[in-house]
Amino acid sequence: MIEVKDLHKAFGAVKAVDGVSFTARDGEITGLLGPNGAGKTTTLRMLYTLMAPDQGRVLVDGVDAAEDALAVRRLLGVLPDARGLYKRLSARENIDYFARLHGLPEDVLATRREALVQALEMGDFAGRRAEGYSQGQRVKTAIARALIHDPRNVILDEPTNGLDVMATRALRQFMRRLKGEGRCVLFSSHIMQEVAALCDRIVVIAHGRVVADESPEALREQTGEANLEDAFVKIIGSEEGLAA
Numbered sequence: 001m002i003e004v005k006d007l008h009k010a011f012g013a014v015k016a017v018d019g020v021s022f023t024a025r026d027g028e029i030t031g032l033l034g035p036n037g038a039g040k041t042t043t044l045r046m047l048y049t050l051m052a053p054d055q056g057r058v059l060v061d062g063v064d065a066a067e068d069a070l071a072v073r074r075l076l077g078v079l080p081d082a083r084g085l086y087k088r089l090s091a092r093e094n095i096d097y098f099a100r101l102h103g104l105p106e107d108v109l110a111t112r113r114e115a116l117v118q119a120l121e122m123g124d125f126a127g128r129r130a131e132g133y134s135q136g137q138r139v140k141t142a143i144a145r146a147l148i149h150d151p152r153n154v155i156l157d158e159p160t161n162g163l164d165v166m167a168t169r170a171l172r173q174f175m176r177r178l179k180g181e182g183r184c185v186l187f188s189s190h191i192m193q194e195v196a197a198l199c200d201r202i203v204v205i206a207h208g209r210v211v212a213d214e215s216p217e218a219l220r221e222q223t224g225e226a227n228l229e230d231a232f233v234k235i236i237g238s239e240e241g242l243a244a
């Protein structure tokens with residue numbers, strides 16, 4: 001479980017994150033939504049300890065990121081906005097490298113790596129150098145690399161961005177599998193169809209603040225809209241009006 005409590009982050013006079021609080025629970029997929037510049041990426045970077053908050057707390061399975069950032073990193077599997085593969089290494093070699101950084105024994109490493117290669121349908125390219133991979137192949141490799149140490153909490157920043165239809169479908173199925181295993185899955189997306197299909201809960205951020213934290217059904221009911229995209233636009237639109 002990931003708990004976010006009153007997070008603040010400013011860059012000079014700009015308040016990127018202004019008191020964000022929410023909980024992403026085990027066995028659920030939580031969507032983090034908001035317009036560009038709303039503070040989503042800054043929030044995610046504070047969650048996975050790439051950036052320290054000016055104020056507030058991040059707890060992962062009860063561990064405070066400010067007190068033990070290394071322990072929190074071990075509890076998280078992260079697909080960041082920048083995928084960052086080593087192009088001279090194959091998918092398997094990229095995965096192995098990160099597994100060794102986590103201190104996995106070689107026998108455990110090999111078993112987990114091949115299970116991920118199978119689950120993510122990577123068999124046809126896992127032995128090739130990453131240079132020349134398609135976007136879908138890069139994303140799958142980065143996800144496998146993030147999950148090799150078997151974390152109970154998974155953060156995915158726009159995981160289907162740039163993927164074709166088949167790769168998107170496969171990734172959505174894999175996210176449901178992670179949920180079915182009882183993991184906490186937190187992901188950001190701009191694709192409302194994806195959010196509606198996957199999320200148990202939706203956290204909407206605008207102007208660095210949480211403006212909605214509900215189930216998809218509750219968001220539609222709250223706004224009086226049958227379509228989740230229309231509900232999102234109404235929430236953001238009312239917030240823009242208040243900020244004007």
